[in-house]
Amino acid sequence: MSPTPERLLYQLKSRGPQTAATLAAACAITPMGAHKQLQALSAQGLVAFHDEAQGVGRPRRIWTLTDAGHGRFPDRHGDLVVQLLRHAAQRLGPQALDTLIAAREEEAEHLYRQRLSHASDLAQRVQVLAEVRRQEGYMARAEPAAGGGWLLVEDHCPICAAATQCQGLCRSELALFQRCLGPDARVERTEHLLAGARRCAYLVSPA
Incomplete structure (x- = not known):
């Protein structure tokens, strides 16, 4: 896996559920690039999302790690x-x-x-x-x-x-x-x- 997806996984592990825009800023990539990487990670079963209503306008899409995503951070025992x-x-x-x-x-x-x-x-x-x-x-x-x-x-x-x-x-x-x-x-x-x-x-x- 290339460094960018690994950074996205690390951000979700260390900071919890986030939007693609927040993840993009943390990883110094464009929101479009973050969306693309997150879709690829979702296809691998490492991340998932849910939509949160925020009043008027489109809901926020929140990304989070799946159990498989958490499993990328191994148990040393x-x-x-x-x-x-x-x-x-x-x-x-x-x-x-x-x-x-x-x-x-x-x-x-x-x-x-x-x-x-x-x-x-x-x-x-x-x-x-x-x-x-x-x-x-x-x-x-x-x-x-x-x-x-x-x-x-x-x-x-x-x-x-x-x-x-x-x-x-x-x-x-x-x-x-x-x-x-x-x-x-x-x-x-x-x-x-x-x-x-x-x-x-x-x-x-x-x-």
Whole structure:
């Protein structure tokens, strides 16, 4: 696939449903070029659209990723980890999964605390945490929240298949963020991929 369709897919993954005009501007191509590329992606089953009424005039056509489109952003753990988690639960019991999650959490906490140790304040800690998560494949970013504080947004979950099998991984990450950002932070999950949202997002506020 050429770079332009890949950029369109990336924009839909990272920014959610959009019009062709918005996508064209983000990818520095003409609206006509965006329409042409989106039609080709639709024919491949990677994107779909719906029309939204906007009062007088023609409705807006909103483009979004299909499940196949989301699948272009691979799960780094894949089926093998899902199978291992299932077998661990079946043969060793739920406590075995708790032990595995705790070990993963301990290792991640050590790394995150090390990276966050040089951050001067909460805002910088959120930015550093977002960068660490981005490097881990979560397409993470930090941005100011509308009502104050910061949003830690993760547009992709590279462990989604594993988290679906073992939702303790998600509970573990929320607690991990809280501990690593420190007692002067309050962390709340506001969007959750496994609950039907298109991404995971966390609101970080001063405690």
